[in-house]
Amino acid sequence: MAEKRYKWRRDDYRERTHGLLMLNTGDGKGKTTAAIGVLVRAAGRGMECAMVQFMKSRNDRYGEHESLERLEIEVHTMGDGFTWDTNDRSQDIKTSEETWALCVEKMRSGEYDLLVFDELLYVLSYGFLDIDDVIAEIRSVREAQPELHLILTGRNVDGAVNKMIDAADLVTEMREIKHPFHAGIFAQQGIEF
DSSP, X not given: OOOOOOTTSOTTOOOOOOOOEEEEESSSSOHHHHHXXXXXXXXXXXXXXXXXXXXXXXXXXXXXXXXXXXXXXXEEEEESSOOTTOSOHHHHHHHHHHHHHHHHHHHHHSOOSEXXXXXXXXXXXXXXXXXXXXXXXXXXXXHHOXXXXXXXXXXXXXXXXXXXXXXXXXXXXXOOSOOGGGGTOOOOTTTTO
């Protein structure tokens, strides 16, 4: 494995990096927010980063777009909007397949140190993509590029999606204890989007 050097390391310090497969899941708020925090940290260390969003609407702009683009982090929002109660499963599957194709392209390119696939775990739990195919592709890329870090976000890591937990190096569960929505306070700009 080739040694990777970051601009902030001392000349006499050597580090062998090992890419991590990280999952941010759970029923609580903060999965995407935590992934964005890692993107900001990584970009600050000179790492090449990108985020691909599966479900957020490609027709909308979110706060993270503005911030991440200022840091020269690519953001690709590919979704048709959130799909808890889908009206067109075939369209959701098509959109998911197109978005996954972009993820595969980004992973295989060898140009990135960190990639975030936001909401991929939702897509897998809904059965819009085959989990075994996704895991096989991730494993293949990680073998070819052992230094690549991946963060996957979304709820519903149970059932078949448990396979992703087994494949991951780090799994963080955000647990809802209290949420303003239950008090009638809706999503707020700058906090949720």
